[in-house]
Amino acid sequence: xxxxxxxxxxLLTALGLxxxxxxxxxxxxxxxxxxxxxxxxxxxxxxxEGSPDFVPVAERIATFDNDGTLWAEQPMYFQLLFALHRVxxxxxxxxxxxxxxxxxxxxxxxxxxxxxxxxKALTEIVAVTHSGMTTEEFERIVKEWIATAxxxxxxxxxxxxxxxxxxxxxxxxxxxxxxxxxxxxxxxxFMRPWTEKIYGIPPEQVVGSSGKLKWEMVDGNPSLLxxxxxxxxxxxxxxxxxxxxxxxxxxxxAFGNSDGDLQMLQWTAAGPGPRFCLYVHHTDAERExxxxxxxxxxxxxxxLDEAAAKGWTVVSMKDDWKTIFPSVKK
Amino acid sequence: xxxxxxxxxxLLTALGLxxxxxxxxxxxxxxxxxxxxxxxxxxxxxxxEGSPDFVPVAERIATFDNDGTLWAEQPMYFQLLFALHRVxxxxxxxxxxxxxxxxxxxxxxxxxxxxxxxxKALTEIVAVTHSGMTTEEFERIVKEWIATAxxxxxxxxxxxxxxxxxxxxxxxxxxxxxxxxxxxxxxxxFMRPWTEKIYGIPPEQVVGSSGKLKWEMVDGNPSLLxxxxxxxxxxxxxxxxxxxxxxxxxxxxAFGNSDGDLQMLQWTAAGPGPRFCLYVHHTDAERExxxxxxxxxxxxxxxLDEAAAKGWTVVSMKDDWKTIFPSVKK
Numbered sequence: 261x262x263x264x265x266x267x268x269x270x271l272l273t274a275l276g277l278x279x280x281x282x283x284x285x286x287x288x289x290x291x292x293x294x295x296x297x298x299x300x301x302x303x304x305x306x307x308x309e310g311s312p313d314f315v316p317v318a319e320r321i322a323t324f325d326n327d328g329t330l331w332a333e334q335p336m337y338f339q340l341l342f343a344l345h346r347v348x349x350x351x352x353x354x355x356x357x358x359x360x361x362x363x364x365x366x367x368x369x370x371x372x373x374x375x376x377x378x379x380k381a382l383t384e385i386v387a388v389t390h391s392g393m394t395t396e397e398f399e400r401i402v403k404e405w406i407a408t409a410x411x412x413x414x415x416x417x418x419x420x421x422x423x424x425x426x427x428x429x430x431x432x433x434x435x436x437x438x439x440x441x442x443x444x445x446x447x448x449x450f451m452r453p454w455t456e457k458i459y460g461i462p463p464e465q466v467v468g469s470s471g472k473l474k475w476e477m478v479d480g481n482p483s484l485l486x487x488x489x490x491x492x493x494x495x496x497x498x499x500x501x502x503x504x505x506x507x508x509x510x511x512x513x514a515f516g517n518s519d520g521d522l523q524m525l526q527w528t529a530a531g532p533g534p535r536f537c538l539y540v541h542h543t544d545a546e547r548e549x550x551x552x553x554x555x556x557x558x559x560x561x562x563x564l565d566e567a568a569a570k571g572w573t574v575v576s577m578k579d580d581w582k583t584i585f586p587s588v589k590k
Numbered sequence: 591x592x593x594x595x596x597x598x599x600x601l602l603t604a605l606g607l608x609x610x611x612x613x614x615x616x617x618x619x620x621x622x623x624x625x626x627x628x629x630x631x632x633x634x635x636x637x638x639e640g641s642p643d644f645v646p647v648a649e650r651i652a653t654f655d656n657d658g659t660l661w662a663e664q665p666m667y668f669q670l671l672f673a674l675h676r677v678x679x680x681x682x683x684x685x686x687x688x689x690x691x692x693x694x695x696x697x698x699x700x701x702x703x704x705x706x707x708x709x710k711a712l713t714e715i716v717a718v719t720h721s722g723m724t725t726e727e728f729e730r731i732v733k734e735w736i737a738t739a740x741x742x743x744x745x746x747x748x749x750x751x752x753x754x755x756x757x758x759x760x761x762x763x764x765x766x767x768x769x770x771x772x773x774x775x776x777x778x779x780f781m782r783p784w785t786e787k788i789y790g791i792p793p794e795q796v797v798g799s800s801g802k803l804k805w806e807m808v809d810g811n812p813s814l815l816x817x818x819x820x821x822x823x824x825x826x827x828x829x830x831x832x833x834x835x836x837x838x839x840x841x842x843x844a845f846g847n848s849d850g851d852l853q854m855l856q857w858t859a860a861g862p863g864p865r866f867c868l869y870v871h872h873t874d875a876e877r878e879x880x881x882x883x884x885x886x887x888x889x890x891x892x893x894l895d896e897a898a899a900k901g902w903t904v905v906s907m908k909d910d911w912k913t914i915f916p917s918v919k920k
Binding site for chain 1: 793856
């Protein structure tokens with residue numbers, strides 16, 4: 261009697277799982293249509309054993325840009341928000357900044373004025389905020405900032421400026437045996453402290469720009485010091501290079517939103533067998549931001565042309581996404 | 591009736607699995623004793639939920655040196671065997687090598703004479719054999735070589751010069767939720783073509799020394815060209831740097847065999863919570879090679895001292911390993 265009840269329970273549970281799997285839409289924030297179908301069609305094709313398009317699990321590598329692809333990037337990269345915040349925190353230790361650009365402008369709240377100094381100004385801001393501490397100290401600083409930082413326009417927590425449809429897409433791909441990687445122009449050490457929590461992507465699957473590190477042994481205590489020197493820029497033609505260095509295997513699917521992602525998509529598309537390339541097109545001025553060919557951030561011009569020519573999937577945020585940001589828990 | 595037979599089958603299978611799991615020793619090539627116990631004791635401790643030493647799966651990172659730790663490295667690094675082989679293959683296209691060192695000596699079979707030119711000679715040999723082709727061409731070249739290469743002393747296939755006890759250890763750690771990485775001074779592009787097949791370690795979990803890569807687009811066909819310029823040396827203090835760049839998380843267990851691994855072990859040991867560091871000590875002149883403090887390859891001097899001082903596990907190949915190489919299928 262006990263055993264037959266056990267069996268009944270097991271069978272009901274199994275039945276429940278089957279029904280559930282059929283009923284649940286893994287991409288509920290995506291509107292039905294061509295875009296969504298292109299994604300699910302590709303995944304079904306490469307995961308179907310015995311099909312000519314079948315791809316073994318080990319080769320199911322998917323790479324995602326971060327800024328503008330997984331979370332927002334307007335009105336400025338969030339890593340720059342972090343850097344500006346850090347300048348404010350560090351200012352009391354640097355009285356000389358009051359008379360020194362780009363810091364003088366920044367401390368008066370004039371971000372535009374500070375960034376008018378171009379790459380040189382930006383490099384100085386990044387250097388003072390991203391080096392001179394150990395990797396572990398930097399991780400703690402980033403975690404503290406991201407736990408409380410708010411977006412300057414939407415006032416939402418920065419951690420909730422991620423795109424809900426892309427969070428679902430990441431989970432959907434992983435449920436189908438894909439390994440999901442970030443391949444971003446952003447700082448690798450800036451992203452790793454929170455990508456696992458927000459995207460389910462562990463630090464070892466994050467590729468990004470990096471500064472040089474120095475091994476130091478002080479009183480038998482080893483540390484890695486962040487130096488004010490660029491080691492690698494993971495943007496444009498740097499993206500396939502970063503992919504090769506970190507992953508060593510060509511992705512079969514790649515996701516971006518700007519011309520900075522074009523080489524990653526080209527590299528992905530040029531491999532043998534089934535391939536999937538997708539651009540997120542920022543078309544929703546009401547719910548997010550609308551920008552492409554003329555934007556100073558996340559410019560998408562060549563990429564749009566190539567996507568059209570090659571038949572890559574282009575997501576219109578306005579038309580293809582039911583919701584953009586995760587619903588906030590009250 | 592059918593269902594009760596099904597249940598009986600399920601229960602018997604389950605019972606079989608339990609019995610099997612108890613009976614099977616995951617490390618059959620390791621002799622019983624203190625060394626083996628130190629490994630299993632650590633793994634049991636960190637995987638026991640609720641224990642103060644429990645480590646979540648995501649943090650179970652284990653890093654392994656390759657040369658001398660996972661496969662042999664005498665009488666010379668196998669990557670050097672590969673390079674010397676390639677010099678022979680390429681020689682017909684380079685008539686000038688007949689009068690040019692280090693190639694002239696090499697082509698006469700005088701390896702020692704060729705390497706008498708020191709780092710400069712070695713750099714030239716590596717440059718001509720490891721650059722000037724795309725990453726995909728190089729992968730094919732390495733795969734072709736390793737499929738047939740034989741060890742100069744044992745005459746065994748190079749692929750069978752791996753240490754059977756370490757293969758078991760890798761599998762045992764993975765079965766317990768560890769992610770296993772190679773962190774080697776060897777070339778990352780030289781290792782990746784075969785680590786998955788031999789060690790079960792996918793390319794994205796291989797960290798090594800690397801040369802610079804260049805993105806090229808020729809007639810719409812993208813490729814990554816291997817340049818004759820060093821990008822990163824993953825040895826000594828480079829190992830913790832490579833770990834941080836590629837993994838972004840400190841290992842909780844590290845395995846090496848030489849002073850080149852010392853900083854990796856120190857970095858691993860210095861983290862909070864339970865830690866495991868192990869040195870493979872080459873003590874078996876009969877079944878493998880015996881060398882340590884005075885060796886020109888895989889020197890182990892400082893490491894032996896530090897292991898003794900810190901209580902790290904030191905494997906004596908002679909005493910702790912029942913077999914060294916996998917038994918050859920006839």
